[in-house]
Amino acid sequence: MYEIVVKKSLGEGVNLYGIYAPDIASKVLPGQFVILRVSDKGERVPITVANADKKEKTITIMVQTLGKTTHMLSELNKGDSLSDVVGPLGVPTEIEKFGTVVCIGGGFGIAAVYPIAKALRDLGNNVISIIGARSKNLLLMENEMRSASSEILIATNDGSYGTKGIVTDVLRRLIYEDNLPINRVVAIGPVIMMKAVSDLTRERHIKTMVSLNPIMIDGTGMCGACRVLVDNKIKFACVDGPDFDGHLVDFDNLMSRLKFYKEEEKASYECHMKEHHNKV
Amino acid sequence: MDKNESKPFDAKERLKIKRHEMSSQPSEERRRNFKEVPYGYSPEEAVEEAKRCIRCKKPYCIEGCPVNINIPAFIKLIEDGDFLGAAKKIKETNSLPAICGRVCPQEDQCEKVCIIGKRKDTPSVAIGNLERFAADYEAEHGNVHIEIKTEKDKKIAVVGGGPAGLTVAGDLRKMGYSVSIFEALHQIGGVLMYGIPEFRLPKDILMRELNVLKDMGVKVFTNAVIGKTITVDELLEERGYDAVFIGTGAGTPKFLNIPGEELNGIYSSNEFLTRVNLMRAYDKSEYDTPIKIGKMLVVFGAGNTAMDSVRTGLRLGYDDARVFYRRSRKEMTARLEEVHHAEEEGIKFEFLINPVRFIGNESQNVTAVECLRMELGDPDESGRRKPVPIKGSEFTISIDAAVIAIGTNANPIVPNSTPGMDLNKWGHIIVDENTEKTTKKGVFAGGDISTGAATVILAMGAGKKAVVAINEYLETGIW
Ligand SMILES: Cc1cc2nc3c(=O)[nH]c(=O)nc-3n(C[C@H](O)[C@H](O)[C@H](O)COP(=O)(O)OP(=O)(O)OC[C@H]3O[C@@H](n4cnc5c(N)ncnc54)[C@H](O)[C@@H]3O)c2cc1C
Ligand code: FES
Numbered sequence: 194m195y196e197i198v199v200k201k202s203l204g205e206g207v208n209l210y211g212i213y214a215p216d217i218a219s220k221v222l223p224g225q226f227v228i229l230r231v232s233d234k235g236e237r238v239p240i241t242v243a244n245a246d247k248k249e250k251t252i253t254i255m256v257q258t259l260g261k262t263t264h265m266l267s268e269l270n271k272g273d274s275l276s277d278v279v280g281p282l283g284v285p286t287e288i289e290k291f292g293t294v295v296c297i298g299g300g301f302g303i304a305a306v307y308p309i310a311k312a313l314r315d316l317g318n319n320v321i322s323i324i325g326a327r328s329k330n331l332l333l334m335e336n337e338m339r340s341a342s343s344e345i346l347i348a349t350n351d352g353s354y355g356t357k358g359i360v361t362d363v364l365r366r367l368i369y370e371d372n373l374p375i376n377r378v379v380a381i382g383p384v385i386m387m388k389a390v391s392d393l394t395r396e397r398h399i400k401t402m403v404s405l406n407p408i409m410i411d412g413t414g415m416c417g418a419c420r421v422l423v424d425n426k427i428k429f430a431c432v433d434g435p436d437f438d439g440h441l442v443d444f445d446n447l448m449s450r451l452k453f454y455k456e457e458e459k460a461s462y463e464c465h466m467k468e469h470h471n472k473v
Numbered sequence: 474m475d476k477n478e479s480k481p482f483d484a485k486e487r488l489k490i491k492r493h494e495m496s497s498q499p500s501e502e503r504r505r506n507f508k509e510v511p512y513g514y515s516p517e518e519a520v521e522e523a524k525r526c527i528r529c530k531k532p533y534c535i536e537g538c539p540v541n542i543n544i545p546a547f548i549k550l551i552e553d554g555d556f557l558g559a560a561k562k563i564k565e566t567n568s569l570p571a572i573c574g575r576v577c578p579q580e581d582q583c584e585k586v587c588i589i590g591k592r593k594d595t596p597s598v599a600i601g602n603l604e605r606f607a608a609d610y611e612a613e614h615g616n617v618h619i620e621i622k623t624e625k626d627k628k629i630a631v632v633g634g635g636p637a638g639l640t641v642a643g644d645l646r647k648m649g650y651s652v653s654i655f656e657a658l659h660q661i662g663g664v665l666m667y668g669i670p671e672f673r674l675p676k677d678i679l680m681r682e683l684n685v686l687k688d689m690g691v692k693v694f695t696n697a698v699i700g701k702t703i704t705v706d707e708l709l710e711e712r713g714y715d716a717v718f719i720g721t722g723a724g725t726p727k728f729l730n731i732p733g734e735e736l737n738g739i740y741s742s743n744e745f746l747t748r749v750n751l752m753r754a755y756d757k758s759e760y761d762t763p764i765k766i767g768k769m770l771v772v773f774g775a776g777n778t779a780m781d782s783v784r785t786g787l788r789l790g791y792d793d794a795r796v797f798y799r800r801s802r803k804e805m806t807a808r809l810e811e812v813h814h815a816e817e818e819g820i821k822f823e824f825l826i827n828p829v830r831f832i833g834n835e836s837q838n839v840t841a842v843e844c845l846r847m848e849l850g851d852p853d854e855s856g857r858r859k860p861v862p863i864k865g866s867e868f869t870i871s872i873d874a875a876v877i878a879i880g881t882n883a884n885p886i887v888p889n890s891t892p893g894m895d896l897n898k899w900g901h902i903i904v905d906e907n908t909e910k911t912t913k914k915g916v917f918a919g920g921d922i923s924t925g926a927a928t929v930i931l932a933m934g935a936g937k938k939a940v941v942a943i944n945e946y947l948e949t950g951i952w
Pocket of ligand 2: 408418430431
């Protein structure tokens, strides 16, 4: 059993969990993820690790309450346990001295991009971060990102903080107006955002790494549920990724694969909420 | 002749007894539920079937069994009514008879060489059915608790909880070693848990066997992906294990590599079966993992995996579930019984067909598959006649889902993280045939990870060999 040792609300249905998982905490590297099951009848869901504390033997994840599984997770408290947490899975993000790296996090992607920005910065890269959310109160990890970057730029859809607009607006300015020399971009967030970022950097041939989040089951290469099209070839995101060259990824296919079980997920969520409200 | 026999032993009389098939759930019923198909023998049926064995002087069946069960001996015990004794006899060499009785390809092993079966009009003794009977009887009426007599001070790590790993764990534990199984998934059992469906191997029966291991004191660590969570070197150097056995199975699914394979509704058989078996997607009211149901399901392949997928599809509620195979009926590799059962259930088999591309709609859901008809040409390297496409024979058929069951490649996670352990050109771990030793000191491997996808009993057989060699290595320290 994997005990929740910290639970913090980050507002608007977003929670941070610190989970006791000694083996994972001692191994996990930036870019890797875990698969968890909340209960012993639950589904297996992949979640990126945002941070690890080797001394406390814990990992930190941030989860937005969206469907049944994440709702069940949100009902757990400090002291409760998850049925299963397995990892660290996936290939760690390539961390090297690249020069100037723009790290982009959109919404939940900020939690995933943070350890990468930090590791890149620790290695001496000039890290410029662009983080975005719908609104100021939804912006995650601003302080952490600030400490992991030489410069931080913020975008909110409603203009409540930073530039009004989306992260790609800021990136476009950096590339096309400021003519900033960029050696690499790391972009993690909604698929549509990663696609827009990749489209933007393609023209200037700026290597852009994205982190893909398809539906997964085992996370070890056994089932192929997580397959994505990269350079028109089938790759398994759980073992070949989750990081891929954004210029080669078929984002439209990924989006449609992510939508495949939407009806079933909705039905299961509604059924769960009905039972839940009857109980409460 | 046996002196203790009350009646004289008359082989000729025995040959007249008809083979007893197990009664089973009617096909119209079972095609829509997940309950086990054959009901099993009653004690009377088992005794009658046991009487068909003529106790050959030179019992070929023993040689035909990959773990050399003393078949005539256990059958005689059944005939004598000593069912618990029969189970014990089998367990001298096979620790999972309830499973093997259900899933072994007996027609290619013990029953294939049974002398009675070699005669023209008499089918072989139903050895598999009798094995299942003895094991089930013991589980219901016997004491399956195993006492560990002497504890040894050496520790073994078993990587992967499939039949190979379970055999190694059980047998070494019986000798008194401390054994831990490290399993990537949230449950042990390997293919028995995530691949083979409930209607063929009820999970209660599997759990029964797994609980025997736990009761013996085998430690189980689930959610441990060796190579990621912990490496083999760390097991040996930091965690104090004296030997490691790797039984991580066949690994990673092959796809057809044709256009459109990324569409929604196309599954590897591993994904399709894992959703349904391990994650229990068929029980929507209790479990959360989803599965889609539609009108037409086509399964590509012809092994056990293909049979399990297509029969699972039918049970989930597909109106029509078919098998397309690029060779002919003769080359199918599935157990005969499964093919018969599938046909009884109304599954259609179409041979000499090869898919060329999948077609999807604007949501990227598969809607059709285009195929080519094939004919058999010259034999290929496997000795089977190679299918070659017939020009202009393209046709398209509407489908809602496709399952690809054409085999697996080795999973590289353990090999890539274990320096000093050599692999063959397919990525399978190279082992010594007699000892299952890898090229890395202290590390043994067996089952599908060293042979490529094979069978439960061969994986168990490899486990047996490894047990002997591990024991010797730990006693002598000589590699
Ligand atoms: C659908 C299907 C039906 C079949 N039907 C039959 C049949 O009727 N009769 C028959 O004889 N054979 C059948 N087979 C074949 C048979 O199941 C296999 O040959 C047998 O299970 C191999 O056993 P194994 O122990 O080598 O591996 P597996 O059973 O594959 O077990 C390997 C285990 O290792 C775990 N693992 C993998 N990687 C790691 C890692 N890095 N760290 C920790 N754990 C890991 C896996 O999760 C798994 O639990 C079937 C196979 C399939 C897929
Ligand atoms: S999740 Fe199963 S292969 Fe990637």
